Amino acid sequence: xxxxxxxxxxxxxxxxxxxxxxxxxxxxxxxxxxxxxxxxxxxxxxxxxxxxxxxxxxxxxxxxxxxxxxxxxxxxxxxxxxxxxxxxxxxxxxxxxxxxxxxxxxxxxxxxxxxxxxxxxxxxxxxxxxxxxxxxxxxxxxxxxxxxxxxxxxxxxxxxxxxxxxxxxxxxxxxxxxxxxxxxxxxxxxxxxxxxxxxxxxxxxxxxxxxxxxxxxxxxxxxxxxxxxxxxxxxxxxxxxxxxxxxxxxxxxxxxxxxxxxxxxxxxxxxxxxxxxxxx
Amino acid sequence: xxxxxxxxxxxxxxxxxxxxxxxxxxxxxxxxxxxxxxxxxxxxxxxxxxxxxxxxxxxxxxxxxxxxxxxxxxxxxxxxxxxxxxxxxxxxxxxxxxxxxxxxxxxxxxxxxxxxxxxxxxxxxxxxxxxxxxxxxxxxxxxxxxxxxxxxxxxxxxxxxxxxx
Numbered sequence: 001x002x003x004x005x006x007x008x009x010x011x012x013x014x015x016x017x018x019x020x021x022x023x024x025x026x027x028x029x030x031x032x033x034x035x036x037x038x039x040x041x042x043x044x045x046x047x048x049x050x051x052x053x054x055x056x057x058x059x060x061x062x063x064x065x066x067x068x069x070x071x072x073x074x075x076x077x078x079x080x081x082x083x084x085x086x087x088x089x090x091x092x093x094x095x096x097x098x099x100x101x102x103x104x105x106x107x108x109x110x111x112x113x114x115x116x117x118x119x120x121x122x123x124x125x126x127x128x129x130x131x132x133x134x135x136x137x138x139x140x141x142x143x144x145x146x147x148x149x150x151x152x153x154x155x156x157x158x159x160x161x162x163x164x165x166x167x168x169x170x171x172x173x174x175x176x177x178x179x180x181x182x183x184x185x186x187x188x189x190x191x192x193x194x195x196x197x198x199x200x201x202x203x204x205x206x207x208x209x210x211x212x213x214x215x216x217x218x219x220x221x222x223x224x225x226x227x228x229x230x231x232x233x234x235x236x237x238x239x240x241x242x243x244x245x246x247x248x249x250x251x252x253x254x255x256x257x258x259x260x261x262x263x264x265x266x267x268x269x270x271x272x273x274x275x276x277x278x279x280x
Numbered sequence: 281x282x283x284x285x286x287x288x289x290x291x292x293x294x295x296x297x298x299x300x301x302x303x304x305x306x307x308x309x310x311x312x313x314x315x316x317x318x319x320x321x322x323x324x325x326x327x328x329x330x331x332x333x334x335x336x337x338x339x340x341x342x343x344x345x346x347x348x349x350x351x352x353x354x355x356x357x358x359x360x361x362x363x364x365x366x367x368x369x370x371x372x373x374x375x376x377x378x379x380x381x382x383x384x385x386x387x388x389x390x391x392x393x394x395x396x397x398x399x400x401x402x403x404x405x406x407x408x409x410x411x412x413x414x415x416x417x418x419x420x421x422x423x424x425x426x427x428x429x430x431x432x433x434x435x436x437x438x439x440x441x442x443x444x445x
Contacts, residue, residue, distance in 0.1 A: 053384040055401040056408065061376040065416055081413050083405075094405070 032100060042079065043098040064096070287426050294418040314350070317360060321346055321367040324390065328371060332387065334379055337421045342367070342374035344417050345407060352410050364393045369403035377415055 031044045047060045068078060077099050084093040322343060329339040346366060355362045368388050375382045385397045408415070 049401070052397045052401070053386065055372055055385050055397065056376070056404040058376040058382055061373070061415070064413060065377060068413075068416060081409075083409065 041100040043100045044082075044095040045098060047094040047096060049094070060094075060096075287423065290418055290422060317363045318346075318350075320360070321363055324364065324367050325371055328388065328390070332375075332383060334371075334375055337419060338371070338374045338378045340419045340421055341378060341417060342370040344419065345370040345373060345411060345415070348417075349407050349410050353406075361393055364390075365395055365399065365403050366407070368395060368400055369407050372400065373404055373407060373415065 031046070032041065033044045034041050047057065049057060051057065064078065064081070079097040079099065082095050082097055084095065325339050325342055325346075328334075329336070349366060349370070355366060372382070372385065372388055385400050388400070389395070
């Protein structure tokens with residue numbers, strides 16, 4: 001099934017690495033690549049530089065800025081940034097090197113009959129003894145919760161203690177590609193709302209996709225049969241991109257840090273706000 | 281408490297060697313001729329900052345890029361165009377990190393030098409790779425709000441803050 005499309009050479013710390021591009025994901029110029037020497041499989045994302053008047057694209061700068069800030073096992077790692085030495089060093093392509101992830105959610109949602117198998121589902125790995133606040137923070141770090149966020153807040157407030165629930169559920173999380181500026185349509189969001197953030201934002205406020213209406217689709221895509229019953233008992237609600245983005249960014253911020261907005265033509269989103277300072 | 285945590289987090293990031301970015305082996309001492317062209321660069325950055333309405337944080341950041349770049353790469357200080365090109369690239373990069381709206385490259389031109397867009401872009405890339413893509417540098421300005429709120433009581437804060445910035 002894998003077909004070799006292209007071979008690229010990139011330079012990393014002064015060493016030339018040959019990478020075989022075998023799969024092209026969507027239109028975003030994200031490639032699966034194998035480092036020939038070590039055999040390591042990585043994802044290469046080419047930074048597009050179409051706009052001469054802009055110079056090095058602001059979207060890439062902001063994306064790198066955010067990704068360099070995030071250190072969490074459930075957030076994809078930006079391993080390094082490499083240049084392709086074809087011709088002039090600063091003329092060739094620039095690639096962001098990520099860990100390779102098997103799936104991205106948009107792709108999965110479009111694939112009929114797609115089902116994740118149990119080995120593909122990775123446990124959360126949350127220490128059951130952490131504080132609720134840290135826990136919700138840790139959960140928010142997780143990209144899957146960025147995309148499908150189970151609405152924990154009811155459970156939290158009704159049961160008081162989240163950790164016992166977590167322990168019982170062993171909530172499945174798979175790893176997916178992190179894309180800070182994803183298009184927001186046709187994606188499923190559920191909310192996870194920490195006590196810190198309050199729990200007042202609803203699906204209807206945000207115009208998200210109703211997970212319950214789309215439950216069959218969501219269920220087949222994201223849940224193996226083994227964990228479906230557990231998840232199905234949770235009260236579900238989806239959130240659209242803007243608010244999920246906002247929540248996730250907020251969860252990642254330290255007090256006084258700013259959410260930097262891109263303006264809309266650059267691919268920014270209304271919800272990203274500008275120079276908002278949070279002080280909890 | 282979260283305020284204090286945040287400041288200790290900033291200090292940790294500021295002192296962390298990986299984010300410091302200067303070449304560690306020798307101290308950053310500019311020779312006389314460099315001091316002169318550095319002053320020129322500062323002037324240009326400050327003027328352009330005012331003209332384009334950028335924040336001081338952006339100006340500070342671009343100068344930090346400028347210094348860090350020169351601590352790793354040398355530019356012949358006779359070549360004042362090269363110094364200016366470096367200033368332009370540092371300012372555009374800092375603006376992209378910090379500013380809400382970033383004007384297109386031609387807006388960064390001044391009367392005395394005119395660089396092609398692709399030349400600026402290449403310089404940006406050279407700066408980015410020389411600084412090893414570590415562009416989120418902690419500047420003293422980010423500490424200001426914390427200390428202002430420490431020194432003043434709540435009611436004064438909003439008056440003092442804009443002045444200090």
